[in-house]
Amino acid sequence: MLNFDFYNPTKILFGKDRIADLSKEIPSDTRVLILYGGGSIKSNGILDEVHSALAGRTVKEFSGIEPNPSFETLMQAVELVRNEKIDFLLAVGGGSVIDGTKFIAAATNFEGDPWQIMEKRGGNIKSALPFGTVLTLPATGSEMNSGAVVTRKSLKAKVPFSSRLIFPRFSILDPSKTFTLPIRQIGNGVVDAFAHVMEQYMTYSINSPVQDRISEGLLQTLIEQGPKALIHPEDYEVRANIMWCATLALNGLIGSGVPHDWSTHMVGHELTALYGLDHAQTLAIIMPNMLRVRKDAKRAKLLQYAKRVWRLSDADDDHCIEGAIEKTQLFFEAMGVKTRLSDYGLGAKNIDLVLKQLQDHRLTFLGERRDVTTEVIRRVLELSV
Ligand code: NZQ
Ligand code: ZN
Numbered sequence: 319m320l321n322f323d324f325y326n327p328t329k330i331l332f333g334k335d336r337i338a339d340l341s342k343e344i345p346s347d348t349r350v351l352i353l354y355g356g357g358s359i360k361s362n363g364i365l366d367e368v369h370s371a372l373a374g375r376t377v378k379e380f381s382g383i384e385p386n387p388s389f390e391t392l393m394q395a396v397e398l399v400r401n402e403k404i405d406f407l408l409a410v411g412g413g414s415v416i417d418g419t420k421f422i423a424a425a426t427n428f429e430g431d432p433w434q435i436m437e438k439r440g441g442n443i444k445s446a447l448p449f450g451t452v453l454t455l456p457a458t459g460s461e462m463n464s465g466a467v468v469t470r471k472s473l474k475a476k477v478p479f480s481s482r483l484i485f486p487r488f489s490i491l492d493p494s495k496t497f498t499l500p501i502r503q504i505g506n507g508v509v510d511a512f513a514h515v516m517e518q519y520m521t522y523s524i525n526s527p528v529q530d531r532i533s534e535g536l537l538q539t540l541i542e543q544g545p546k547a548l549i550h551p552e553d554y555e556v557r558a559n560i561m562w563c564a565t566l567a568l569n570g571l572i573g574s575g576v577p578h579d580w581s582t583h584m585v586g587h588e589l590t591a592l593y594g595l596d597h598a599q600t601l602a603i604i605m606p607n608m609l610r611v612r613k614d615a616k617r618a619k620l621l622q623y624a625k626r627v628w629r630l631s632d633a634d635d636d637h638c639i640e641g642a643i644e645k646t647q648l649f650f651e652a653m654g655v656k657t658r659l660s661d662y663g664l665g666a667k668n669i670d671l672v673l674k675q676l677q678d679h680r681l682t683f684l685g686e687r688r689d690v691t692t693e694v695i696r697r698v699l700e701l702s703v
Contacts, residue, residue, distance in 0.1 A: 319526050319575040326570050328462045329488040332562070334554075336490045337364070340371035340408070343450055343488045348406040349376045351399060353419050355383050355411045359454065362498040368410055368452060378402055383411070386590055386597065387418035389433060389470040396425045396432065399447070407449035409486075412503070413458030413510075413597075416451050417466035420484040423447040436468055440479035451489040455499060456561040457507035457598070459514060459568025461489035469591060475679065476591040491565065493557035501548060505654035506598035508544035511564035512537060512649075513601040517580050518573040520609070521686040523618050526576050530622070533572045537627050539563050544653050581684035582608050585695055588675040595662055602650040602657045607701040609643045611694060615687065659702050669699045 586600030624642035
């Protein structure tokens with residue numbers, strides 16, 4: 319196992335009716351800013367519930383944080399936070415609202431142009447406002463991690479950053495608040511969480527059976543529970559299991575002490591920045607063929623995955639591996655997330671621009687062994703047409 323530091327200070331408040339606990343988690347003398355997206359929390363009553371829980375405090379709102387939150391929008395919130403002397407942020411939404419709030423928390427006190435935070439991937443953050451979250455979409459794990467992804471529309475750049483100063487103080491996870499999710503977002507969430515586990519598990523073996531078996535348990539739970547959420551959207555137990563899976567998939571636990579890949583995510587970010595695809599749609603397109611193209615480098619782990627996660631037992635190793643990749647792709651499709659570029663109106667004509675973006679962003683040696691070059695990614699994209 320590799321050396322590691324494990325640090326995760328986020329308190330999780332899980333279960334029904336937990337929004338009421340906001341009053342205990344946020345000091346009564348703070349000026350609070352509620353941040354949210356396009357309005358789903360207004361129509362489903364979550365915003366009213368949050369206001370009731372915060373009664374007695376000075377509370378302002380900032381709405382309109384879009385999916386794949388933009389630097390341009392977030393800087394408007396930074397101005398509001400500074401003008402209103404806000405001292406606590408509360409993100410109410412999915413990964414985009416939470417990621418946006420992390421950026422705002424770090425940018426408010428930042429000296430200089432806050433885009434430098436993105437240029438240095440968060441390494442120059444010296445302080446951040448405290449914030450909590452109310453999660454409404456299980457997917458990204460942002461509710462219990464120290465990473466975020468921000469898009470600068472004018473540059474068509476979607477950039478991740480992280481800092482130990484941007485962990486949420488707390489996150490409220492009430493599975494019943496996910497009942498109103500559209501089918502597309504249920505599927506996106508399950509696929510994203512699945513991909514997070516894979517990016518930390520599907521590398522090479524270094525004798526880490528605990529991380530492996532937790533990862534395999536998360537993958538099997540997503541495979542088992544995901545389709546049920548599509549059929550029975552108001553099944554609390556199903557939603558609860560998916561929600562906890564998505565959080566554990568990217569809170570640092572399974573990634574401690576093991577190599578990471580993340581090449582599917584990095585290519586996916588470019589597809590979103592260029593063509594506006596949902597984050598999970600990009601992962602569903604790229605991951606199956608990333609595994610096919612790199613199957614020799616990942617051979618031992620792919621066989622383990624085939625046997626333990628999909629219970630395949632073909633005597634021929636190559637058949638076994640292809641069977642597991644095929645099942646992975648079919649699972650994404652079964653969750654309603656299409657797996658080909660052509661499903662989204664894209665094709666061979668778009669590949670050069672994706673590769674150019676990766677080069678411009680210096681993302682040319684990706685993967686657990688830094689051998690995923692633009693040529694490897696070209697093959698992946700060509701297979702994905
Ligand atoms: O904006 P509103 O009206 O709230 O609607 C949202 C949005 O349109 C809707 N929604 C959320 N909760 C709902 C709901 N609709 C009805 N009922 C509810 N309970 O869902 C839509 C998508 O929301 P969004 O927050 O964009 O989705 P997601 O949670 O998938 O977040 C995606 C973002 O997270 C980043 C992605 O790159 C992308 O920008 N990621 C962040 C990570 C992290 N911080 O660790 C890791 C991930 O790999 C990912 O990159
Ligand atoms: Zn993701």
